[in-house]
Amino acid sequence: MVASASNQLELETDKDSTYDRIAEVKAFDETKVGVRGILESGVTKIPRMFYSAKVEDYTETSAKLSIPIIDLQDIDTNSSLRVEAVDKIRSASKEWGFFQVVNHGIGVEVLDEMICGVRRFHEQDGEVRKEFYSRDNNKKVRYVSNGSLFQDSAANWRDTISFFMSPDPPSPEEIPAVCRDIVIEYSEKVRALGFTIFELMSEALGLHSSYLKELEPADGQFHLCHYYPPCPEPELTMGTSKHADSNFLTILLQDRMGGLQVLHENQWVDVHPVHGSLVVNIGDFLQLLTNDMFVSVYHRVLSRHTGPRISVASFFFNISPQGKSMVVGPIKELLSEDNPPVYRDTTVKDVLAHYFGKGLHGTSALTSFRL
Numbered sequence: 597m598v599a600s601a602s603n604q605l606e607l608e609t610d611k612d613s614t615y616d617r618i619a620e621v622k623a624f625d626e627t628k629v630g631v632r633g634i635l636e637s638g639v640t641k642i643p644r645m646f647y648s649a650k651v652e653d654y655t656e657t658s659a660k661l662s663i664p665i666i667d668l669q670d671i672d673t674n675s676s677l678r679v680e681a682v683d684k685i686r687s688a689s690k691e692w693g694f695f696q697v698v699n700h701g702i703g704v705e706v707l708d709e710m711i712c713g714v715r716r717f718h719e720q721d722g723e724v725r726k727e728f729y730s731r732d733n734n735k736k737v738r739y740v741s742n743g744s745l746f747q748d749s750a751a752n753w754r755d756t757i758s759f760f761m762s763p764d765p766p767s768p769e770e771i772p773a774v775c776r777d778i779v780i781e782y783s784e785k786v787r788a789l790g791f792t793i794f795e796l797m798s799e800a801l802g803l804h805s806s807y808l809k810e811l812e813p814a815d816g817q818f819h820l821c822h823y824y825p826p827c828p829e830p831e832l833t834m835g836t837s838k839h840a841d842s843n844f845l846t847i848l849l850q851d852r853m854g855g856l857q858v859l860h861e862n863q864w865v866d867v868h869p870v871h872g873s874l875v876v877n878i879g880d881f882l883q884l885l886t887n888d889m890f891v892s893v894y895h896r897v898l899s900r901h902t903g904p905r906i907s908v909a910s911f912f913f914n915i916s917p918q919g920k921s922m923v924v925g926p927i928k929e930l931l932s933e934d935n936p937p938v939y940r941d942t943t944v945k946d947v948l949a950h951y952f953g954k955g956l957h958g959t960s961a962l963t964s965f966r967l
């Protein structure tokens with residue numbers, strides 16, 4: 597069914613030489629009310645700039661596989677439970693690049709309220725949302741639809757409010773009042789969890805526990821809080837195109853709607869929502885640091901008739917001027933004659949320039965840094 601929609605689209609797109617995509621994208625961006633604004637205007641067909649059937653990868657989906665779930669209960673007090681968690685993290689990071697954590701120490705009421713806060717922001721009146729709409733990378737709080745809209749070949753059915761929380765947080769007044777308290781609380785808690793996961797990963801690599809959490813380029817945090825409105829023609833577009841994350845580590849909170857998929861052994865695998873859990877995935881920089889021992893894998897989000905779907909992706913990545921200019925390469929302690937470096941040293945700045953230059957969809961940013 598998807599393949600035939602794709603073929604038909606290809607025919608329609610190829611025969612229409614009068615279509616001005618740039619003009620359509622610009623007009624959409626100037627509304628400043630995102631995809632939700634399109635839906636509020638009462639459309640039943642999606643605008644053509646969202647068509648992604650031509651560019652998306654429709655590899656088979658597997659219903660049999662699922663990403664590992666790792667229990668972090670009592671890992672600070674019980675050494676055998678800690679060893680078990682470290683072993684599971686090692687194999688999940690090598691084989692999947694993705695896992696879910698449960699009993700991670702962040703209360704379910706905090707997770708639920710974070711989802712509600714993001715929803716309150718996106719469901720406010722368009723005139724209020726507009727005040728936050730911006731593509732200015734220097735803003736610590738910004739609302740935008742499709743961060744790489746002007747680079748991507750197809751827009752995604754998704755809007756996002758972003759909070760750049762560390763190392764240089766916004767003042768509380770800069771955070772929209774409808775979600776201010778919970779964004780501040782969630783940020784503190786997810787940052788602490790990120791450090792715990794970095795500790796477990798360091799142990800999994802045979803390094804000192806604090807190795808990864810003390811790396812300055814990894815010591816930064818921002819959240820992309822996504823809102824995926826219901827889509828009238830989900831077979832024609834994506835919620836988030838296939839991509840790998842460019843950062844060190846991502847911790848993802850998703851609601852109960854589903855739609856996130858991970859590419860594993862050439863099959864798309866659903867990441868089933870587990871209430872109270874958080875999804876963790878390896879970013880490109882951690883793959884580079886570990887010299888390919890841990891893998892940063894492609895993932896995507898399907899669009900659906902039902903919605904909205906809400907998710908909060910928290911990225912561990914220091915994108916301050918200082919963090920961006922620091923040199924990062926494969927960890928020397930992991931290298932040997934049998935395991936020579938497969939990447940050159942680089943900076944966060946160079947990887948980001950490459951990542952955003954190519955747009956969201958496409959090949960891994962890492963290939964350019966391979967030796």
Ligand SMILES: O=C(O)CCC(=O)C(=O)O
Nearest residue numbers: 820822836856897907909
């Ligand atoms: O919304 C999701 O579940 C995934 C979002 C994502 O992949 C991203 O922000 O990079």
